[in-house]
Amino acid sequence: MxxxxxxxxxxxxxxxxxxxxxxxxxxxxxxxxxxxxxxxxxxxxxxxxxxxxxxxxxxxxxxxxxxxxxxxxxxxxxxxxxxxxxxxxxxxxxxxxxxxxxxxxxxxxxxxxxxxxxxxxxxxxxxxxxxxxxxLKIQPHHKRTMIIGAGDAGAMIAKELKHSPDTDCYPVVFIDDDPSKKLLEVMGLPIVGSRHDIPEVVKRFKIQEIIIALPSASRSEIADVLNICKKTRANIKILPRVADLVNGKVSLKMIRDVKIEDLLGREPVRVDLNHIVNYVKDKVVMVTGAGGSIGSELCRQIASFSPEKLLLLGHGENSIYDIELELLRNYPDIKLEPIIADIQDRHRIESIFARYKPAVVFHAAAHKHVPLMERNPSEAIKNNVLGTKNVAECAHIYGASHFVLISTDKAVNPTSVMGTTKRIAEMIVQSLDKESNTKFVAVRFGNVLGSRGSVIPVFKQQIEHGGPVTVTHPDMVRYFMTIPEAVQLVIQAGALAKGGEIFILDMGEPVKIDDLARDLIRLSGLEPDEDIKIIYTGIRPGEKLFEEILADEEGTEATRHDRIFVGKPLDFSRDELFFMLRMLEQTISKETIESANQIRQILRQIVPTYQWKPEKTGSAVGTSKLEAMAASREFAAGTEK
Structure with missing residues (x-):
């Protein structure tokens, strides 16, 4: 009409x-x-x-x-x-x-x-x-829906679900923890109990869909509700928190699937903007590995602090092109300089520093895949050790004010080549800090959800293909953090830097990988071991059951940020470190069949906590540390002649 x-x-x-x-x-x-x-x-x-x-x-x-x-x-x-x-x-x-x-x-x-x-x-x-x-009654094609939260948001969602012809959900009951609301009705729907009654209510009312409408609830409270909902076979959706809602208005379009980070229950990171602005605003900032998961998020967040120029350095042209387009779309006034370069190329890195003279460097470029680096140890050393050395030394030579290394919990008592190379990278920046005006620091944290090569995207792909989902060991645990909150803390740690620190991020409670896999299956509306099989494949080379965030001898000190701690620096000989680095470089430049064991020997000498059992070969493997050091000095002297 x-x-x-x-x-x-x-x-x-x-x-x-x-x-x-x-x-x-x-x-x-x-x-x-x-x-x-x-x-x-x-x-x-x-x-x-x-x-x-x-x-x-x-x-x-x-x-x-x-x-x-x-x-x-x-x-x-x-x-x-x-x-x-x-x-x-x-x-x-x-x-x-x-x-x-x-x-x-x-x-x-x-x-x-x-x-x-x-x-x-x-x-x-x-x-x-x-x-x-x-x-307007429930139809055969409708999914019987339970709404958790009988407040304003829940009432608005119920109203829209009842009247919208575009949804296949129909509200049946409310759940609310307020005892004064029990047995009352909202929008003609009964409030039948609290969160503890969810499993029983789902069975009694044959609920197929659960919508969590608690936009003002804390993350920990949401995580608690989700853990109860996981016990049911209903599909779970959630309304964004108040901070994410535009003008406080609620609509069906805002309802989204539950993400695995919702289950972490971690409160949002509080950032000290004044200190961050002081060392980033109006400065030339370089991010290495700018096309990666951590690097690209660093670029997004740094762009909001109005740097004079942001240098996007990466080895992959496609990823650098993508992040450049995204930043120009969201920050049209920002000055960007996309740079395609390999951090292993010392001459190229020096020319970049000489031209742009970055004041702040975030070094996120690294090889991080543990099993792959076990098979290719020389590449891990070239990128994670020698590449870091190149960038860090150039930051010192060309007068950068801050150098922030992105490290990992796998650097603590490492069992892998990757973790050991990251520990050596930490030692490099700590040693340079002692002789430089540049504030060299490292920031150490665990796994980030959704990063390239991490377990979450792998699990999602396996679920989409109908399984099976492969878990290495039922008891394996890891620390997890979302990419945005990890990067916020990295930038904050740079503002706290005095020089030489290893900052350690509070990762919360560790998560069992097996539980993570089962949660992802349930959040997809399926049942583990019934709809999707879980297969245990065994621990891969270089992996360990429990990651540590801090070595026993490091200890910690608090900072003014409640989520960031400082590990006490360890004493080591700078001369010995750089001598062993030259040995590593010589070894990988003349790669032979025996090189893998020789490389691991040298890594063990640099990082005594590296847990590696050498294979028995005709090489000098198995000699004492002093004997190996003597042999290595003779080797190095011979190569210099």
Missing amino acids: GARQRFLLLGLVDTIIIACAITLAYLLRFDFQIRMPYFKLVPYVILMHVGILLPAFYKAKLYRRVWQYASVGELISIVKAVTVSELLFYAIHLTLQMIEPTLVVPRSVYILSWAFIVLGVGGSRFAWRMFRDSY
Whole structure:
């Protein structure tokens, strides 16, 4: 129906309602026996009301409203329009009565007419909604839905689910922890219990879909509710938190699937913006590995602090191109310099530093895949050790104020080549800090959810293909953090830097990988071991069951940020470290069949906590550390001749 036809139809209905309301008002006033002088004035009163009310209704936009969603707001508009019109009629009538005294309208007719018109017009609008609601029942294609949270957000979601033709969910019951609400109804739906009753309610009402509508709840509270919901086989969706809602308005489009990070229950990171701005704003900032998971997020967050120029350094052209386009789209005024370079190329890195002279360097470029680096130890050393050395030394030579190394918990008591190379990278920046004006620091944290090569994307792909999901060991645990919160803490740690520290991020409680896999399966609406099989494949080379975030001898000190701690620096010989690095470089430059064991030998000498059992070969493997050091010095001396 067009706007013109709609106006004509509703105008005709309202004219009939007004005429009936005024006639009824006169009948009641005169006990259904209207005397002749007054009877003649009824048409006059009706016409005056129609002439005033219809324009008032149009001005109040009552003819533009969708009345199937009529609510208290629409009723208030009707009351206002009728009240103003009745007062206007009264004023006009008094003026006309001064001209023609016989035009007498009893005062009670004004009040009765006002009441009957409000009831008539309001009733006609709400009648369509009541008629429509009486037929809005759950259909065979609907999923029986439970809403957790009977507050404003939950009520709005229930209303939209009931009336939206585009959804396959239909609300059946509410869950709310407020005991005063139990056995009450919201939007015609019963509130049947608290969060502890969820499993029983799901069974009793045959719930297929659960919507968590608690936008003001803390992350820990949401995680607790999710852990209860996981015990059911219902599909779980969630409404964003208040901080993520635009203008506090709620709609069905905002409902999203539960993400694994929702289960961590970690409160958002609080950032000290003043300190961050002081060392990033109006500075030339370089991010190495800018196309990677951590590097790209570093670029996104640094861009918001208005650097003078942001250097995006990476080895892969496609990933650098993608992050450049994204930053230019979101920050059109930012100055970017995409740089394709390999950190192993010392000459190239020096030329970049000489040209741009970055004041702040975030070094995120690294090989991080543990099993792959076990098979390719020389590449791990080239990138994670020698590449870090190149970038760090250039930062020192060209006068950067800050150098922040992104490290890993795998650097603590390492069992892998990757973890050992990252520990050596930490030692490099600590040793450089002792002789440089640059503040060299490392930031150590565990796994980040959703990063490239991490377990979450692998599990999701396996679930999408119908399984099986492969878990290395049922008891394996890891620390997890979301990429944005890890990067926020990295930037914050740079602001806290005095030089030489290893900052350690509070990762919360460790998570069992087996539980993580099962959660992802359940969040996909499936049941572990029934719909999707879980297979245990065994621990891979270089992996360990439990990751550590801190070595025993390091200890920790608090910082002014409650999520960042400082590990006490360890004593080691700088000369010995750089001598062993030259040995590593010589060994990998003349790679042979025996090189893998020789490389691991040298790594063990640099990092005594490296847990590696050498294979028995004809090489010098198995000699004592002093013997190996002597042999290595002779080897190095021979190569220099």
